[in-house]
Amino acid sequence: GTRPFQVAIDGPAASGKSTTAKMVAQRLGFDYIDTGAFYRCVTLAALSKGIDPSNQTQASQISNLAQSSHIGLNTVFSSSPSSLPTTRVFLDKKDVSSEIRTGTVSKHVSAVAAIGPVREAVLQKVRDMGATSTSHEGNSGRAGLVMDGRDIGTVVLPNADLKIFLVADSRVRAERRLQELAKSGSKEEGSDVETVQKDLERRDELDRTREASPLRKADDAVELDTSHLTIEGQVDAIVQEVHRRQKAASSSSPSSE
Template sequence: MTAPLTIAIDGPSGSGKSSVSKAVARRLGVGYLDTGAMYRALTWWCLERGLDLSDTEAVAAAARELPLVISTDPDDPTVTVDGTDVGEAIRSTRVSTAVSAVATNLEVRSVLRVLQRDLMARAAEQSGGVVAEGRDITTVVAPDARVRVLLTASEDARLRRRSAELHGATDATAVEATRDQVVRRDRDDSTVSSFTEAAPGVTLVDTSELDFDESVEAVLDVVAAETAEPVG
């Protein structure tokens, strides 16, 4: 039997890793896991409960008890916490400005890493493979993945993309309003995970000059090269 295909994709904010990863998973007919959504869901849960995010032990305890249900279907990537659909709420400015405090909690990362590996294994078993994306997937969560990609882009490109996503505009004002969520969060998160440079065995894909479809094809080309099989 052919072993499940595990594809790990790292990258900074605005590199396109979520949208590209979902599209790659659809093309390959495999599962999809957005690990960043898990940190966001925990952040939302802590804020709703009034927890002090600087209380690392309390946040880690919340992570161990988090009533999270996250879909690994790339066509329906829902996120539910305690029965509440939080798919939109976890993308709010409120969560985006607070998530680094949770994502840089080393005990939280340890707890969620176990869940991420379990979800990846189940998704791969069900569909024959999985595309997992985040910030330390290629080096910590799934260093033995068959395909490992660091998806990156210039700071300017990443700011414009995230600005268009959040504000529907890419003018100077909109870009500046987005800067904290991109540059500051990357700086904070880089203290606990490496996602700016490709580790040995990880293929770098720079999407600065690529549109969405070209970015998807670039990752599929890496998958094809790493597996020596035509894909998509």
């Protein structure tokens, strides 16, 4: 049979990757994998063991944690296309969905994600999850997969059928992130727009300049600036592009494939 359609969504922090990816997956009946959640889980695991993630000498301990931790994702889709799917994240069977979004984890996650062996461990877990979620055996297999992160188009799914690189002005991104935090009811100390904006910019800089699979737009990715778009607008654009490419592929490939 044909391999499941792969959509890779990358971009800087709070550019809209996960919201967009979830809604695209819901519209198309595809699976969704949030790869940032893996790095956030490893960071949380390290912090809760009293490890300082920015201390270079702790890197091998964090890498061991990355390998031994069990990370699970469960996305619940809705039958109403306009409502937002929810993803629960489990670290060693414990629901850590809110804990991994706190300011403390956000502050340290880029240091953890810069450790080469941590990335190798996460890559393995992400690939395993991608392979099982879209396997065509049994009924759980879905027709495609949407994955979001920083290195999906460049490293995780280099042969993805569609690669999207989302960008947005950092001030706009900070305002959106604050609104999100307010909605979820989690009040963080010092979370004014300047502080959030600075944190996003600092994290982007770390992600862009690190040695191991840095944040970079893949050569064959489509760049989408969401600063002046609506969520619905960008989801529509991506869904249409998936349909266009599926049609092109089915008319150009022999019927045996």
